[in-house]
Amino acid sequence: MKNLEVGIIGGAGYTAGELIRLLLNHPETNINFVYSTSNAGNKLYKVHQDLIGATEISFTNEINADIDVLFLCLGHGNSTSFLEKNSFSENTKIIDLSNDFRLIADKNFNGKEFVYGLPEMNKEEIKTAKHIANPGCFATALQLAILPLAANHLLNNDIHINAVTGATGAGTSLSETTHFTYRDNNFSHYKAFNHQHLGEINQTVNLLQDRFDSEINFMPNRGNFSRGIFATTYTKFDGSIDAAKKMYKEYYKDAAFTFVSDTDIHMKQVVNTNKCIIGLEKHGNKLLITSTIDNLLKGASGTAIQNMNLMYGFEETLGLNLKANYF
Structure with a gap:
């Protein structure tokens, strides 16, 4: 079977850069086009400088409507307007990385x-889907x-969450809180x-x-x-830590990328991978759950590829066996 022809809309951002790399x-897969009106004619590696030597593909302002898979890497609210203005083949499957279609109230569109x-919740539905709303990074x-x-x-009982994300979670557009002088040595x-x-x-x-x-x-940080x-x-939990670990390991026993650790976890274990690692502790009547992911991979582009693999019957981990930047 020939490779899937893939198109990317909104090709200049961080998630698109990681998607292209994958x-x-x-x-x-074969990248048919990477659409960006502001960068049309420029080589991909002029924007995504880590791709120098990996490809000679250029950004384009033209769209091929007959591709197999379309990835939408647009800002939130822009996927709906793009799909209102552009149509694709009945055979084109769409994976949207914005928040436009994630809620049940928004899942039906045109x-x-x-x-x-x-995938850890909807694997069977994803396998037969034509259109996917990729989860958000924190949400994952x-x-x-x-x-x-x-x-x-x-x-x-009430659930209490404190989570911190890196600067790439804010996108490529500069603002006061993404500027180096704000982020450096700051929280x-x-x-x-x-x-x-x-x-x-x-939901x-x-x-x-x-x-x-x-x-x-x-509380996001x-x-x-x-x-x-x-x-x-x-959150409050009446069971033992052993019962909690047994429950979590049973739930994720068939998950390709989510793992329950018996030791303390840290973020370097997952950066540059499509993994989520979970740690569990019991403190009095409370269960403490720690979870860590790479926001650009498991939180965005990696899960998008994982979903594509499921939709086409490929091995779920295909193209995603990445080693963490541990050192």
């Missing part, structure tokens, strides 16, 4: 039904921390208790545990590093 090394693309790390509890109807919180990813997190919990009526208290997310989550 697709260039994926044995079943005759297209988007499946929420969290936090949902993977609590999915086993929700699936077993054990989220009966701050933002969007306290009302981060946009709470919508999809609450998932309510799908798994339909009588969930507690609060999810989420900016870290002074480039990439990665580290989250600490705790």
Whole structure:
């Protein structure tokens, strides 16, 4: 079978850069075009400088409507407007990395039904889907921390989450809080208790545990590093630590990239990989769940490739066996 012809819309951002890197090394894909009106005619490596020597592809302002897979790497709210203005073949499968179609209220758009693309929860639905709404980065790390509890109807008290993300989580556009002089040797919180990813997190919990009526208290933080997310989550839990570990390991026993560790975890274990690693501790009547991912890979482009693999019946890990930047 010939390689899949793939197109990328919004090719100049961090997630697109990682997506291009993964697709260039994926044995079943060929990059047909990378669309960027502001960079049309420039070589990809002029923007994504890590790609020098890897490809001679240039950005384009032209679109091929007959591709097999379309990745949308646009800013939030822009995928809907793009799809309103551009049409593709009935055979084209779409994977959207924005938040436009993640909520049930938004999943049907212009005759297209988007499946929420969290493989650890929706693997079977993803396999038969034509359109995927890729999860958010924080949403991925936090949902993977609590999915086993929700699936077993054990989220009966408020959930408290403190999580920190690297500078790449804010995108390539410069602002006061992404400038080096702000981030360096600094730490701050933002969007306290009302981060946009709470919508999809609450949605998932309510799908798994339909009588969930507690609060999810989420405090997002900016870290002074480039990439990665580290989250600490705790809630009341009556069982033992052994019972918790058994439940989590059973839930993730068939997960290709999510692992439960018996030792303390840290972020360097996952940076540059598609892994999520989870740690568990019991403190009094509270269960502490730590989870860590690379925000650009497991939190975005890596899961997008994972979803593509599932949609086409490839090995789920194909093109994603990456080693962490541990040293």
